[in-house]
Amino acid sequence: MKLILFDIDGTLVHVRSDITAGALHEVVRLGLGHADGPGEVELHGKTDRQIMLEICLTLGCGAEEAQARCDVMQDLLMDYWRRHLTGETVRVLPGVHDLLERLHGMGNITLGLLTGNLERGARLKLAPHDLNRFFPFGAFGCDAVERAELPPVALRRANERTNGAFTFQRTLIVGDSHRDIACARAWGIRSLAVATGVLSAGELALHNPDAICASLAENDYIFEFIQSD
Numbered sequence: 001m002k003l004i005l006f007d008i009d010g011t012l013v014h015v016r017s018d019i020t021a022g023a024l025h026e027v028v029r030l031g032l033g034h035a036d037g038p039g040e041v042e043l044h045g046k047t048d049r050q051i052m053l054e055i056c057l058t059l060g061c062g063a064e065e066a067q068a069r070c071d072v073m074q075d076l077l078m079d080y081w082r083r084h085l086t087g088e089t090v091r092v093l094p095g096v097h098d099l100l101e102r103l104h105g106m107g108n109i110t111l112g113l114l115t116g117n118l119e120r121g122a123r124l125k126l127a128p129h130d131l132n133r134f135f136p137f138g139a140f141g142c143d144a145v146e147r148a149e150l151p152p153v154a155l156r157r158a159n160e161r162t163n164g165a166f167t168f169q170r171t172l173i174v175g176d177s178h179r180d181i182a183c184a185r186a187w188g189i190r191s192l193a194v195a196t197g198v199l200s201a202g203e204l205a206l207h208n209p210d211a212i213c214a215s216l217a218e219n220d221y222i223f224e225f226i227q228s229d
Contacts, residue, residue, distance in 0.1 A: 112135060194213050
């Protein structure tokens with residue numbers, strides 16, 4: 001049995017850039033009273049809660065206040081996603097449907113999510129193109145602040161569903177960020193980097209994933225890699 005954990009943004013789907021930017025501005029404006037947006041905070045590969053905490057601290061909140069504000073900001077973000085995530089604003093990335101259908105039909109493969117999105121946000125992003133049906137469980141940005149803390153959560157939930165069939169050595173993380181690669185390596189998990197997000201294949205290669213593909217449309221290459229261990 002093998003467990004394959006997928007990131008969402010830049011790996012499975014792409015949310016239109018103006019919608020993503022609008023989400024941050026609305027959350028910061030309504031949650032913190034700052035009209036000028038979130039400031040200079042790196043977003044790629046971080047959990048939603050980590051991003052919100054960093055925005056709060058950057059804009060002058062103390063640590064205790066930042067924690068309290070995050071709860072409000074999370075609700076604001078979910079409200080924004082509910083209003084703006086549609087089949088027109090969310091695009092499925094190349095090869096995703098075919099790959100998931102093929103993996104889903106294999107008796108020795110279990111699919112899950114490992115994403116920085118809050119679970120409610122993850123489900124809203126996958127819903128417009130009926131991708132939730134492939135992922136009955138996962139680890140999410142509401143489970144930990146740091147992405148590197150999520151693999152044990154995902155493994156525990158997978159094993160709760162399968163009576164302990166999985167180990168880190170039989171797990172694969174698929175994502176578009178150097179943080180996906182790093183969190184996999186921290187737990188002895190193999191990583192497949194896909195260059196459909198912010199980083200190019202060359203930039204991802206600098207972080208030494210176990211495999212790299214230009215997109216999830218490289219179906220045969222991906223299956224050969226999955227079966228190679």
